[in-house]
Amino acid sequence: xxxxxxxxxxxxxxxxxxxxxxxxxxxxxxxxxxxxxxxxxxxxxxxxxxxxxxxxxxxxxxxxxxxxxxxxxxxxxxxxxxxxxxxxxxxxxxxxxxxxxxxxxxxxxxxxxxxxxxxxxxxxxxxxxxxxxxxxxxxxxxxxxxxxxxxxxxxxxxxxxxxxxxxxxxxxxxxxxxxxxxxxxxxxxxxxxxxxxxxxxxxxxxxxxxxxxxxxxxxxxxxxxxxxxxxxxxxxxxxxxxxxxxxxxxxxxxxxxxxxx
Amino acid sequence: xxxxxxxxxxxxxxxxxxxxxxxxxxxxxxxxxxxxxxxxxxxxxxxxxxxxxxxxxxxxxxxxxxxxxxxxxxxxxxxxxxxxxxxxxxxxxxxxxxxxxxxxxxxxxxxxxxxxxxxxxxxxxxxxxxxxxxxxxxxxxxxxxxxxxxxxxxxxxxxxxxxxxxxxxxxxxxxxxxxxxxxxxxxxxxxxxxxxxxxxxxxxxxxxxxxxxxxxxxxxxxxxxxxxxxxxxxxxxxxxxxxxxxxxxxxxxxxxxxxxxxxxxxxxxxxxxxxxxxxxxxxxxxxxxxxxxxxxxxxxxxxxxxxxxxxxxxxxxxxxxxxxxxxxxxxxxxxxxxxxxxxxxxxxxxxxxxxxxxxxxxxxxxxxxxxxxxxxxxxxxxxxxxxxxxxxxxxxxxxxxxxxxxxxxxxxxxxxxxxxxxxxxxxxxxxxxxxxxxxxxxxxxxxxxxxxxxxxxxxxxxxxxxxxxxxxxxxxxxxxxxxxxxxxxxxxxxxxxxxxxxxxxxxxxxxxxxxxxxxxxxxxxxxxxxxxxxxxxxxxxxxxxxxxxxxxxxxxxxxxxxxxxxxxxxxxxxxxxxxxxxxxxxxxxxxxxxxxxxxxxxxxxxxxxxx
Numbered sequence: 001x002x003x004x005x006x007x008x009x010x011x012x013x014x015x016x017x018x019x020x021x022x023x024x025x026x027x028x029x030x031x032x033x034x035x036x037x038x039x040x041x042x043x044x045x046x047x048x049x050x051x052x053x054x055x056x057x058x059x060x061x062x063x064x065x066x067x068x069x070x071x072x073x074x075x076x077x078x079x080x081x082x083x084x085x086x087x088x089x090x091x092x093x094x095x096x097x098x099x100x101x102x103x104x105x106x107x108x109x110x111x112x113x114x115x116x117x118x119x120x121x122x123x124x125x126x127x128x129x130x131x132x133x134x135x136x137x138x139x140x141x142x143x144x145x146x147x148x149x150x151x152x153x154x155x156x157x158x159x160x161x162x163x164x165x166x167x168x169x170x171x172x173x174x175x176x177x178x179x180x181x182x183x184x185x186x187x188x189x190x191x192x193x194x195x196x197x198x199x200x201x202x203x204x205x206x207x208x209x210x211x212x213x214x215x216x217x218x219x220x221x222x223x224x225x226x227x228x229x230x231x232x233x234x235x236x237x238x239x240x241x242x243x244x245x246x247x248x249x250x251x252x253x254x255x256x257x258x259x260x261x
Numbered sequence: 262x263x264x265x266x267x268x269x270x271x272x273x274x275x276x277x278x279x280x281x282x283x284x285x286x287x288x289x290x291x292x293x294x295x296x297x298x299x300x301x302x303x304x305x306x307x308x309x310x311x312x313x314x315x316x317x318x319x320x321x322x323x324x325x326x327x328x329x330x331x332x333x334x335x336x337x338x339x340x341x342x343x344x345x346x347x348x349x350x351x352x353x354x355x356x357x358x359x360x361x362x363x364x365x366x367x368x369x370x371x372x373x374x375x376x377x378x379x380x381x382x383x384x385x386x387x388x389x390x391x392x393x394x395x396x397x398x399x400x401x402x403x404x405x406x407x408x409x410x411x412x413x414x415x416x417x418x419x420x421x422x423x424x425x426x427x428x429x430x431x432x433x434x435x436x437x438x439x440x441x442x443x444x445x446x447x448x449x450x451x452x453x454x455x456x457x458x459x460x461x462x463x464x465x466x467x468x469x470x471x472x473x474x475x476x477x478x479x480x481x482x483x484x485x486x487x488x489x490x491x492x493x494x495x496x497x498x499x500x501x502x503x504x505x506x507x508x509x510x511x512x513x514x515x516x517x518x519x520x521x522x523x524x525x526x527x528x529x530x531x532x533x534x535x536x537x538x539x540x541x542x543x544x545x546x547x548x549x550x551x552x553x554x555x556x557x558x559x560x561x562x563x564x565x566x567x568x569x570x571x572x573x574x575x576x577x578x579x580x581x582x583x584x585x586x587x588x589x590x591x592x593x594x595x596x597x598x599x600x601x602x603x604x605x606x607x608x609x610x611x612x613x614x615x616x617x618x619x620x621x622x623x624x625x626x627x628x629x630x631x632x633x634x635x636x637x638x639x640x641x642x643x644x645x646x647x648x649x650x651x652x653x654x655x656x657x658x659x660x661x662x663x664x665x666x667x668x669x670x671x672x673x674x675x676x677x678x679x680x681x682x683x684x685x686x687x688x689x690x691x692x693x694x695x696x697x698x699x700x701x702x703x704x705x706x707x708x709x710x711x712x713x714x715x716x717x718x719x720x721x722x723x724x725x726x727x728x729x730x731x732x733x734x735x736x737x738x739x740x741x742x743x744x745x746x747x748x749x750x751x752x753x754x755x756x757x758x759x760x761x762x763x764x765x766x767x768x769x770x771x772x773x774x775x776x777x778x779x780x781x782x783x784x785x786x787x788x789x790x791x792x793x794x795x796x797x798x799x800x801x802x803x804x805x806x807x808x809x810x811x812x813x814x815x816x817x818x819x820x821x822x823x824x825x826x827x828x829x830x831x832x833x834x835x836x837x838x839x840x841x842x843x844x845x846x847x848x849x850x851x852x853x854x855x856x857x858x859x860x861x862x863x864x865x866x867x868x869x870x871x872x
Contacts, residue, residue, distance in 0.1 A: 137287065140287035140288050141287065143287075143288070144286070144287065145398075147514070147516075149288070149513045149514050149516065149517050150514065150516035150517045150520065152288060203398075203399065206399070206402070207398065207399075
């Protein structure tokens with residue numbers, strides 16, 4: 001397995017198995033994600049990619065195995081605590097507040113960091129005003145980073161799909177995650193939008209130092225930007241390593257070309 | 262006599278706390294007073310000096326309107342060096358010729374995009390010692406010796422200033438009105454770019470004449486959105502700003518230009534024809550798609566009979582406000598010929614729009630239209646009367662030539678070209694065909710674009726094109742007829758307005774490509790062509806036959822393919838070559854033309870229409 005000694009693992013998955021009433025979604029999967037890398041989890045449809053992401057994020061609780069994030073080991077984790085620990089994510093189907101503006105949607109990503117209570121916010125007293133300004137500054141930096149200035153005040157529902165995806169990325173980024181999980185960030189996009197999204201993902205990784213775990217079923221898109229690729233098929237891990245290593249792996253080629261099991 | 266740096270010093274003594282510059286960032290307008298501008302410029306100039314910039318050296322400035330690039334221009338001029346503004350979107354190929362030609366010692370650029378275009382050229386530019394970047398995003402990790410951030414450069418300037426406190430002052434004192442102030446690369450509608458060298462007095466003398474005639478004051482609010490590489494931007498934004506000390510406002514990004522302009526509400530505005538055409542088209546298509554007939558009614562009435570009180574309150578004032586035009590005292594259009602309908606529209610709306618004429622070789626301005634404030638429209642193709650000190654002469658081939666305090670020094674490093682453009686007495690050929698009578702100048706077309714039919718009759722394609730472009734649905738047209746007995750037209754539709762028009766009629770389409778081939782759209786354009794043909798002799802001269810055949814192209818003309826200049830002027834020859842098969846098919850009378858991609862796949866079937 002590709003585990004250079006000088007790299008520190010931020011996420012260690014050990015012997016994870018997940019089943020739904022007897023249907024095995026994930027079987028005995030172990031892999032590491034190293035700090036500061038872009039790691040792609042790829043595989044054909046139904047390979048267990050999204051289940052894997054949901055396990056990392058605490059949406060599903062695996063029957064077996066342990067997860068270690070940032071040095072802390074646990075078997076059970078709730079999505080909220082995952083967020084508090086610094087795991088951010090986006091969803092395969094866009095999950096934004098469609099009636100709210102781009103700015104407010106991204107602002108909602110700062111929610112966890114707001115300390116003022118309900119009354120302080122409602123009356124704009126105490127910590128609320130100062131906090132609002134600080135968070136607005138942070139959000140504006142993200143808006144500039146993602147080039148969303150011209151639609152800052154536009155309701156999300158009226159935006160094109162590719163832009164909505166970008167807003168969702170912005171909201172996840174607003175929480176300043178240590179690790180960002182992206183569930184098919186390029187699904188349904190035009191080629192141009194895919195290229196834009198690849199650039200943003202790389203820039204987030206470089207500029208903010210955020211570790212990125214992304215899921216894609218389109219191999220071509222991710223090979224260029226990933227440092228590390230994990231390949232799943234039928235709930236099992238069939239490849240794990242640097243992109244070119246994985247590309248030449250016979251199991252991976254079979255899975256993508258479709259060899260009967 | 263003033264220079265740009267001496268004017269900067271005047272602003273500090275006369276209006277130190279007056280706002281000189283605003284820039285929108287993170288959603289907020291941040292202001293710099295003249296005092297602050299001057300301090301930024303001084304540290305930067307000292308930084309440049311510390312890195313060895315000397316009087317006469319060239320500094321290329323590449324990027325959009327951001328405060329730091331204005332500081333870079335001012336700092337360069339303070340040292341007696343020469344700024345060379347280049348277009349922000351230029352690729353390596355385009356930059357190579359200009360950077361090699363001007364032998365730039367420094368480059369100041371805005372962000373990674375420009376850095377990526379300049380860095381591959383470094384091997385060919387031994388003179389270039391410093392590449393200064395403003396936005397650090399993405400560039401910080403580049404391992405290139407010449408790269409230095411704007412902040413580091415200023416830091417170096419502080420250290421240098423403490424050791425050499427008088428250096429800058431001495432350098433400023435050495436700058437004379439005759440010192441080179443800018444090298445401006447001409448847009449080149451017909452050739453490779455050439456760098457026009459202009460002195461401080463070239464810009465400032467003509468700027469003073471303009472500012473006095475047009476009564477500009479320090480209270481003006483100006484929106485800085487034109488690319489800095491345009492001579493018009495250097496004149497209408499930079500020169501007049503330095504003369505009057507008003508406030509310039511830089512947009513947050515290219516995409517936010519229109520909404521930022523609304524927030525600024527400029528009092529003084531210059532734009533090329535396509536800028537005004539875009540607003541005109543948007544207003545018309547919005548009015549057409551509105552359920553209320555009131556807007557249409559009042560707009561029609563306004564164009565024919567003038568404004569009414571009710572129309573002003575209910576329609577015109579809100580429209581002006583929507584586009585940030587409410588506070589405009591005078592607006593100016595230049596750089597190309599504006600269609601009479603667009604011009605008439607803005608005047609009727611109550612905006613004091615005037616035509617102007619200028620070029621890089623004339624420091625950006627030669628003439629301004631004299632028009633009474635309530636005149637609804639002016640005479641077609643008129644570009645005004647010459648500014649104080651400028652003389653106009655029409656040569657035998659009808660070419661306009663001028664002479665005046667704004668006459669450029671010559672093209673940088675190109676004596677032969679300079680000699681061709683400017684004669685021994687100082688007359689400069691503009692390359693435009695025109696008429697000059699009663700102290701009023703008319704511009705008709707580029708010299709090399711006058712056409713003649715096989716019958717021997719001359720015609721000017723641009724006049725026919727402009728008449729068609731008056732339609733809000735038509736963005737660009739090229740008319741071809743040289744040595745033929747009739748003319749054909751390649752028409753590019755305006756995707757925004759035609760798109761809105763199609764939406765209203767529930768015509769489904771995925772993009773411009775598909776839209777352009779829709780039967781309904783072709784019919785919409787056909788109406789315009791038929792309309793023009795009924796009055797073609799008025800437009801194209803007594804011997805001009807009607808447009809016989811035309812097609813609606815499934816794409817726009819491309820800057821990257823050289824079909825248009827960076828300032829969106831069409832390059833006839835390139836368009837003719839790139840579309841030669843379509844043009845031949847039109848003349849041959851074919852009913853359709855198959856557009857294929859590089860792999861030979863059918864992309865679109867263009868309909869070649871007969872009028």
